[in-house]
Amino acid sequence: MALLSDRDExxxxxxxxxxxxxxxxxxxxxxxxxxxCRETEQLLKEVAALSDKIALEVYNFQLDxxxxxxxxxxxxxxxxxxxxxxYGIRFYGxxxxxxxxxxxxxxxxxxxxxxxxxPESRTALAELAQPVRLQVFSTPT
Numbered sequence: 142m143a144l145l146s147d148r149d150e151x152x153x154x155x156x157x158x159x160x161x162x163x164x165x166x167x168x169x170x171x172x173x174x175x176x177x178c179r180e181t182e183q184l185l186k187e188v189a190a191l192s193d194k195i196a197l198e199v200y201n202f203q204l205d206x207x208x209x210x211x212x213x214x215x216x217x218x219x220x221x222x223x224x225x226x227x228y229g230i231r232f233y234g235x236x237x238x239x240x241x242x243x244x245x246x247x248x249x250x251x252x253x254x255x256x257x258x259x260p261e262s263r264t265a266l267a268e269l270a271q272p273v274r275l276q277v278f279s280t281p282t
Contacts, residue, residue, distance in 0.1 A: 144184045144237070153191050156245055160194040160252040167221040168199045169214045175202075177235040181218035184235060188245075194252065220244075224251035239279055 145153065166185050170178040182199060189197040200208045202217045212221045214231065222230040222244075228251060236244035250256045258266075 143187060144180065145187050150187070150191060153188065153245065157188075157192040157195070157248065160192055160249065162224055162252050162254065163194050163196065164248050164252050165196045165198055165223045166248075167208070167212060167223055168197065169202045169205075169209065169212070169217050169219040169221075170199060171202045171217060175217050178218045181220065181235045184237065185220060188248075195248065222247045222251050225254060 143150075166189060168182055168185050170182050172178070185197050185199075189195040202209060202214070202219075212219075212227070212231075213229075214221070216233055218234060220232045220236065221227065222232070230247050230251065232240065232244055232247075234240075
């Protein structure tokens, strides 16, 4: 059974039609002891099928240690959204519900290689003296 309805597929296809560059969704999963791993992979397959600019790579969290280290993944299910470069965008858990819109926006931003940040925000970020790891947590409850 599909996770995206026909109506959702149509809307997502329209949203992804404007992608300018190729995006790879890098999924980290495993078969045992992982809530939502199977569903996350299914969702990513459904999204990737809606645009010829999206590719999907799937890695086993336990077996594919080189890729786990390369992408700095420390929990699963995990999805890295990567374009011409890796901007460090990671989604942990299944990106559905409120996160789905942010997930699609991340795909668009990575495809363009830029964001819609205000000039003031860009200036403030440029003044950071050292790397910052920002994590946003959301829950439907």
